[in-house]
Amino acid sequence: MSARLGRTEALSLLSLSLACIGILANTLHGDGEPLIASIAFSGLAFSFTYALIRWLGNAFMRAGLKGKDLSKLRQVEIPETMGAVCAVVYLLTTIVFIPWPFYKDIVAATSGGGNRDVVLELQQVETGRLLHRFPHSKLASYLSAILSLQSIVILGIGDDLFDIRWRHKVLIPAFASIPILIVYFVDFGVTKMVVPTPLRPYLGELFDLGWLYYVYMAMVSIFCPNSINILAGINGIEVAQSLVIAVLIVFNDALYLSPFTPYPHPATDSHLFSLYLLLPFIGVSVALLMHNWYPAKVFVGDTYCYFAGMVFAVDGILGHFSKTLILLLLPQLFNFVYSAPQLFHIVPCPRHRLPHFNSRTGLLECSIVEFKKPLAFPIAEALKLLHRLRLLRIETNEKGEVISSTNLTIINLWLVWFGPMREDRLAMGLLAFQTACGLVGLFIRHRLALWVFTQDNL
Ligand code: UD1
Numbered sequence: 001m002s003a004r005l006g007r008t009e010a011l012s013l014l015s016l017s018l019a020c021i022g023i024l025a026n027t028l029h030g031d032g033e034p035l036i037a038s039i040a041f042s043g044l045a046f047s048f049t050y051a052l053i054r055w056l057g058n059a060f061m062r063a064g065l066k067g068k069d070l071s072k073l074r075q076v077e078i079p080e081t082m083g084a085v086c087a088v089v090y091l092l093t094t095i096v097f098i099p100w101p102f103y104k105d106i107v108a109a110t111s112g113g114g115n116r117d118v119v120l121e122l123q124q125v126e127t128g129r130l131l132h133r134f135p136h137s138k139l140a141s142y143l144s145a146i147l148s149l150q151s152i153v154i155l156g157i158g159d160d161l162f163d164i165r166w167r168h169k170v171l172i173p174a175f176a177s178i179p180i181l182i183v184y185f186v187d188f189g190v191t192k193m194v195v196p197t198p199l200r201p202y203l204g205e206l207f208d209l210g211w212l213y214y215v216y217m218a219m220v221s222i223f224c225p226n227s228i229n230i231l232a233g234i235n236g237i238e239v240a241q242s243l244v245i246a247v248l249i250v251f252n253d254a255l256y257l258s259p260f261t262p263y264p265h266p267a268t269d270s271h272l273f274s275l276y277l278l279l280p281f282i283g284v285s286v287a288l289l290m291h292n293w294y295p296a297k298v299f300v301g302d303t304y305c306y307f308a309g310m311v312f313a314v315d316g317i318l319g320h321f322s323k324t325l326i327l328l329l330l331p332q333l334f335n336f337v338y339s340a341p342q343l344f345h346i347v348p349c350p351r352h353r354l355p356h357f358n359s360r361t362g363l364l365e366c367s368i369v370e371f372k373k374p375l376a377f378p379i380a381e382a383l384k385l386l387h388r389l390r391l392l393r394i395e396t397n398e399k400g401e402v403i404s405s406t407n408l409t410i411i412n413l414w415l416v417w418f419g420p421m422r423e424d425r426l427a428m429g430l431l432a433f434q435t436a437c438g439l440v441g442l443f444i445r446h447r448l449a450l451w452v453f454t455q456d457n458l
């Protein structure tokens with residue numbers, strides 16, 4: 001990869017940046033238009049990330065942040081941990097963005113001119129509030145999101161540097177979720193959930209989960225980053241799946257903000273909040289994908305996987321749509337459950353489970369885990385059953401003992417179903433699947449939810 005930007009690249013990035021700066025300058029008049037500003041900031045974030053990935057690639061290699069592309073004929077080393085570049089640009093963008101949604105509100109809620117002596121009645125502020133302007137208290141949530149993301153980036157870089165063992169690194173996101181959980185506790189504290197209609201006679205309309213709600217939120221934060229990290233190993237898949245999820249959440253947010261939705265809708269603010277966190281994420285991720293797509297010129301590193309997952313977790317928790325979020329992560333959930341036997345070492349788990357590159361055909365095939373010791377009877381039977389259901393492929397010896405199995409990832413399963421294929425076609429197939437699942441998930445969320453809940457909150 002050349003460390004310098006080509007002429008056309010440099011000119012395109014420059015003109016995009018200038019256009020975005022122009023738009024930002026315009027939002028300084030009048031009401032500030034935070035949503036427009038957020039889009040402009042995302043454009044800027046894209047340009048910066050794109051250029052920085054190029055400029056910093058060699059420095060990362062020198063620092064030892066590099067990896068071999070295992071699915072290529074020539075296994076050259078390329079820079080790894082480029083997600084750190086994304087994350088840093090993202091964090092700076094979201095911090096510099098703060099005045100747009102919050103500044104006017106600080107002034108509106110006081111007697112103006114920055115004086116905080118006379119604070120206006122909340123009622124007055126609420127009703128006189130401009131569309132898309134946040135109450136000041138939301139700033140606490142916003143800052144806690146930034147804190148959590150910052151923590152996950154530090155821990156993620158640590159993992160990329162020291163290659164932490166799997167059983168320890170699953171818990172990394174739990175530490176990073178502490179800031180949002182604490183601020184949620186101090187600031188918001190709602191731990192009730194809406195009860196599905198059939199259960200209402202027993203539990204009432206709202207059920208207070210109490211501290212279990214915090215456990216639930218911590219579990220969401222552990223699940224999202226790890227589930228993206230284990231659906232990985234072929235060029236582009238980590239970033240592209242995150243982009244599909246982000247775009248689907250943006251689509252869902254837009255449903256609440258469209259001119260056809262009655263305003264003010266109770267969920268408007270939450271979904272706007274979600275957009276402010278996601279748009280710059282899309283900006284930095286597109287820049288990374290352009291370098292990570294097949295044939296990859298950089299790797300994203302665990303930093304990116306954790307960071308992306310945490311953006312979703314934070315977004316879903318603070319935007320109050322964590323159940324919808326899970327619907328959009330169904331392929332990741334399936335992959336997680338499917339991987340569980342290997343993750344918990346019920347079945348042996350090699351260091352890498354990515355597909356096997358056949359250098360003769362240039363195609364990817366399922367990777368195999370061999371069982372040196374015979375498996376326990378129930379486990380062997382379970383694998384045989386899954387084999388019959390075409391949910392994996394095993395080999396048995398003449399005694400009928402299972403001697404090997406395909407690795408338990410959805411990527412390998414795809415190859416079991418559709419046969420060997422080139423790396424980019426495999427990624428495209430999985431992404432199409434992710435998109436289809438997400439759209440069905442959203443449909444279920446907004447249509448079928450009426451069966452179990454009395455109303456769709458749209
Ligand atoms: C996770 C998976 C592991 C998978 C790995 C691939 C589990 C428990 N762990 O481990 O099975 O093999 O991700 O990312 O499911 N690489 C490529 N091509 C790519 C991406 C990565 O060859 O497109 C290789 C490179 O050598 C790179 C390395 O994978 O250096 C990165 O692996 P790492 O992210 O450290 O693996 P884990 O997240 O621990």
Ligand code: MG
Nearest residue numbers: 229232301302
């Ligand atoms: Mg990884």
